[in-house]
Amino acid sequence: MPRITLDNVIRIDYEYAARRITDFIRTYVNDSGTTGAVIGLSGGVDSSVTAYLLVRALGRDNVVGLILPYKTTPPEDIRDAKYIAETLGIKYYYIDISNVRNAFAEAIPEFDEGNKVATGNLLPRIRMTILYYFANKLNKVVAGTGDKSELLIGYFTKYGDGGVDILPIGDLYKTQVRYLGKYLGLLDSIAFKPSSPRLWDGQTAEGELGVKYEDVDVILHALVDYRMNIEQAVEATGKPLELVQAVWRRVINTEHKRRSPVVPRVSMRTLGLDWRMPINRTGLSEFME
Known part of the structure; x- marks a missing residue:
C-alpha cells in the first residue's frame, strides 16, 4: 500500500494544470456564446488564482471582477482583492452589500441575528444574485472559485458561492491551488492566506472545520x-x-450540495435519474471524460 503524504498531493504538473484549465475556460465561453466571465474577488487564494486563469484564457478585457464586502470582511481582504484586479488590469466594481443584507433583515419576519448559519449564508447568496445580474447584463458566465477540498467536504453555501456556471479550480485541492498560485506569480501573502468565507467575525475555515487543509487534502x-x-x-x-472518519462523514453528509435538485419518477424518462440533457458542444467533450 502506498504511503500518502502532503508531498504526494502537491507534487503535480502545474504548467499542465494551468494549460488544461485555461483551455477549458476558453472552450466553455466560446461554446456558450458569451463574451467572457464575471468573478467575485474576495482577496483569498481561490478567487485570486481563478482570476489569473480567467485572464490567461480570455484576456483582461473579457473578465469583470466584483468586490462585494460586508462588515465582516477584513480591510486586508478588500486591499488584496483590489490588488488582484489592478495587477491583472481587469475592470472591477466595488459594491458594499450591507444595505442589501440589512434589507433582508428588515423584511424577514422574526429575523434571527443570532443564527450564524442562516444569517451568514445570506451573504454568499446575495453575492450570487449580484454576480448573475452583471453576467446577464454583460452576456458573461459566472466563474466560481470553489476548490476540490471545499466541494468534497461541502464547505460552501448551496446556491451561494456554489451557484455558478463553471468551477475552473474544482478539480484541485486547496493545497494544490496555493502552489498553483505561486506558479502563476501570486504573492505568498495571498497564496498562503488562511482561508475563510468571512460570514461572521473571526471565522476561519480551518477553525470551523477543526482540521488543517493539509490534513484534509491528504x-x-x-x-x-x-x-x-x-x-x-x-x-x-x-x-x-x-479524523479520517470525520472528513469522510463530511463528504457523505454534504452530497446533497453537489447534486442537482432531486426529481421524483413519474414518467418513462426522468431528468437526473435515467436521462440527462445531451451535450452537443464538441469542444467540451474532451473535458467531460
Whole structure:
C-alpha cells in the first residue's frame, strides 16, 4: 500500500494544470456564446488564482471582477482583492452589500441575528444574485472559485458561492491551488492566506472545520483519488481514525450540495435519474471524460 503524504498531493504538473484549465475556460465561453466571465474577488487564494486563469484564457478585457464586502470582511481582504484586479488590469466594481443584507433583515419576519448559519449564508447568496445580474447584463458566465477540498467536504453555501456556471479550480485541492498560485506569480501573502468565507467575525475555515487543509487534502487524496476505504486511508496517511472518519462523514453528509435538485419518477424518462440533457458542444467533450 502506498504511503500518502502532503508531498504526494502537491507534487503535480502545474504548467499542465494551468494549460488544461485555461483551455477549458476558453472552450466553455466560446461554446456558450458569451463574451467572457464575471468573478467575485474576495482577496483569498481561490478567487485570486481563478482570476489569473480567467485572464490567461480570455484576456483582461473579457473578465469583470466584483468586490462585494460586508462588515465582516477584513480591510486586508478588500486591499488584496483590489490588488488582484489592478495587477491583472481587469475592470472591477466595488459594491458594499450591507444595505442589501440589512434589507433582508428588515423584511424577514422574526429575523434571527443570532443564527450564524442562516444569517451568514445570506451573504454568499446575495453575492450570487449580484454576480448573475452583471453576467446577464454583460452576456458573461459566472466563474466560481470553489476548490476540490471545499466541494468534497461541502464547505460552501448551496446556491451561494456554489451557484455558478463553471468551477475552473474544482478539480484541485486547496493545497494544490496555493502552489498553483505561486506558479502563476501570486504573492505568498495571498497564496498562503488562511482561508475563510468571512460570514461572521473571526471565522476561519480551518477553525470551523477543526482540521488543517493539509490534513484534509491528504485524507481526501487517499479516499477519493486512490479509492481507499477508511482503514486503508488510516494506514496510508498515518492520520487518526477519528479524523479520517470525520472528513469522510463530511463528504457523505454534504452530497446533497453537489447534486442537482432531486426529481421524483413519474414518467418513462426522468431528468437526473435515467436521462440527462445531451451535450452537443464538441469542444467540451474532451473535458467531460
